[in-house]
Amino acid sequence: MNPCWSDTGRRGEPFFLGGREIGPGRAPFVIAEIGVNHDGSFERARELVHAARDAGADAAKFQMFDAAMLMSRDAVLAAYQKERGARDPREMLSALALSTDELGRLAEECVKCGIVPMVTVFSLPLFEAARTHTWHAFKTASPDLVNLPLLRAAASQGKPLVVSTGAATRDEVTRAAEWLADVRQLAFLQCTSSYPARDDMAAIGAMHEIRAITGRIVGYSDHTASMDTGALAIAAGGAILEKHLTYDRNAVGPDHAASLDPAQFAGYVALARRAARMIGGFTKELQAVERDVRTVSRQSLVAVRPLVAGEVVTPHDLCVKRPGTGICASRFDDVVGRRLARDVDADRVLVDADILWPVPAESGL
Numbered sequence: 249m250n251p252c253w254s255d256t257g258r259r260g261e262p263f264f265l266g267g268r269e270i271g272p273g274r275a276p277f278v279i280a281e282i283g284v285n286h287d288g289s290f291e292r293a294r295e296l297v298h299a300a301r302d303a304g305a306d307a308a309k310f311q312m313f314d315a316a317m318l319m320s321r322d323a324v325l326a327a328y329q330k331e332r333g334a335r336d337p338r339e340m341l342s343a344l345a346l347s348t349d350e351l352g353r354l355a356e357e358c359v360k361c362g363i364v365p366m367v368t369v370f371s372l373p374l375f376e377a378a379r380t381h382t383w384h385a386f387k388t389a390s391p392d393l394v395n396l397p398l399l400r401a402a403a404s405q406g407k408p409l410v411v412s413t414g415a416a417t418r419d420e421v422t423r424a425a426e427w428l429a430d431v432r433q434l435a436f437l438q439c440t441s442s443y444p445a446r447d448d449m450a451a452i453g454a455m456h457e458i459r460a461i462t463g464r465i466v467g468y469s470d471h472t473a474s475m476d477t478g479a480l481a482i483a484a485g486g487a488i489l490e491k492h493l494t495y496d497r498n499a500v501g502p503d504h505a506a507s508l509d510p511a512q513f514a515g516y517v518a519l520a521r522r523a524a525r526m527i528g529g530f531t532k533e534l535q536a537v538e539r540d541v542r543t544v545s546r547q548s549l550v551a552v553r554p555l556v557a558g559e560v561v562t563p564h565d566l567c568v569k570r571p572g573t574g575i576c577a578s579r580f581d582d583v584v585g586r587r588l589a590r591d592v593d594a595d596r597v598l599v600d601a602d603i604l605w606p607v608p609a610e611s612g613l
Contacts, residue, residue, distance in 0.1 A: 263435055263465040263487075265385055265408055266306060266364035270435070270487050271465055273529035276520050278478070279366060279387075279410075279490040280305035280513065281469075283503055284344040290353070292495065293346060297357050299510040300493055304517035307364035309387060309490070310351055312378060315341035317371035326443075340502065348377035355382045366410075375401050383407065387490075390414030390441050390469075393424050403431045410488065412469050413458060414439030425462040435488055436462050439469035444506040450477060452484050459485070471506050475516045479523035485530070489520055546572025548597040549583055555592040560585060561603075574599050 262269045270277045280300035286293035293310070300308040315338045323337045346354070351367065358365035359382055366385045369378050370392070378386075385408040392398045393416050402409055411428070413421050413436055421436070428434055438455045450472050459466045467488025468481035478489045492507035508516055534542070550569045555561070563584050568577045574597030575583060587604045 261432055263408070263433060265410075265488070268306075272485050272487055273527075274487070274524070276478070276482050276486070276524050277306045277467070277488045278304065278517050278520060279307045279309050279488065280363075280493040281309050281490050281507075282493055283309070283311050284341075285492060285494040285499075285501065285503055285507055286344075286346065287499070287501055288344045288346065290346060290350045293350075293354055294357055296493055296495065297354060297361060297363070299495070300513070301361040301363050303493070303510050303514040304521075305363060305493070305513070307366050307385070308354075308358050308493075309366040309368065310346070310354060311368045311370065311389075312348060312351055312374050313341065313345060313370035314374065315339075315345060317373060344501070348374065348381075352377075352381035369398075369402065372397060372401055375405070379405065385410065388412060390416065390439050393420055396427060399424065399427055403428055403434075408433040408435070410435045410437060410467075410490075412437045412439045412490075414441035414469065414471075418457065418461065421458055422461050425464070434462075435465040435467060437467045437469040437488060437490060438486075440471055443471055443503065444473040445471040447472065447474065452477070452481050452486075455481070455484055455486055473506060475508065475512055476519055478516050478520035482520050482523040483527055491516055543572050545570060547577045548572055548574030549577060549580060550574070550597050551592045551594055554594045555588055557588050557590045559588050561588065566598075569595075569597070571597070573597060575603075 263271065265277050280303065282293060282296045282300065286296060297308050318341065319338050325337050355365035364384045365382060366387055367378060367383045368387045368389050369375055370389065386402045386405055387410040388399060388402050390412040393411065393413055409431060411424060436458050438451065438458055440449050440451050442449060452468060455466045455468060465487050467486045469490040470477050470481065478491060481489060491513065492503050493513050494504045494507035494509055497504055497507060497509055547568045547570050550567050552565055552567050555565060561583055566580065566583065583598065583603060589602055589604045592598060592602050
């Protein structure tokens, strides 16, 4: 089987999120990345959980961090963060942080709403608090693809793990996959770490190489500003989508501009799910809905003239016409040279009973 279209992980086991099997040919699993778009407000975060549910998301994801744990005194802002008005990285993140207790309450809110609570933990000491909450799956951020201690900690939680690969090289993806080789429930997301990412830099096709490298389920962490990117990622074989959700794309903050508002997010989910329905599986099969047209429009071998029992059929005795209820045109060479078992009128399809076929030898004789 081509590894680019495998629907299991390297260990040959299905991948599950929220109790649902995830993979190509199945409905996409859509993660609403709430991240820091709550602006540090618990109530706004709670509202976004409900907005995610109403928009059709399968999961809501949060970020658990402590600015002092995450950033040294040498930390700097990314260009896109400066463009959005930030002046100091620690100050920016501190203002956007929710407490571990608040995040735990949000996980419970997700469960009540019927969507999967997910979290990205950014520092090792915070896993102790995360273990006490009802997180159903963990995700690691792109910068932590090279953070061996954190990847080990995330993998040790006994929950499904989704790993982002933004701003990574092929070799770094390979190494991370090797580190996590024994993790049973593991998926990788292609990602372009640019906020927002331009269409010509979306690099959706990189999912194919990530799948070939890792042997795992893959998806797309979408930082474009578009509503149709998820559908394109599903068409390219992605099984998981992650997209930032905000209350207002024009709000001040690092991620709002690369996010979708609730109405847009609902459209994003609808497009992705429609794409999945239209794609179906990745095998060529005769569908039940095609059988009637197949019978009517396929072509059979037809007698050019009245044929008499005992005659040997020649190529000139046959033509090919609709419907496909007789001997298939593909068997032309099988019929030529055979004797007729009975008369056949002109312009009638031939069926197997019209031909004297060789009697198969009995087995064992």
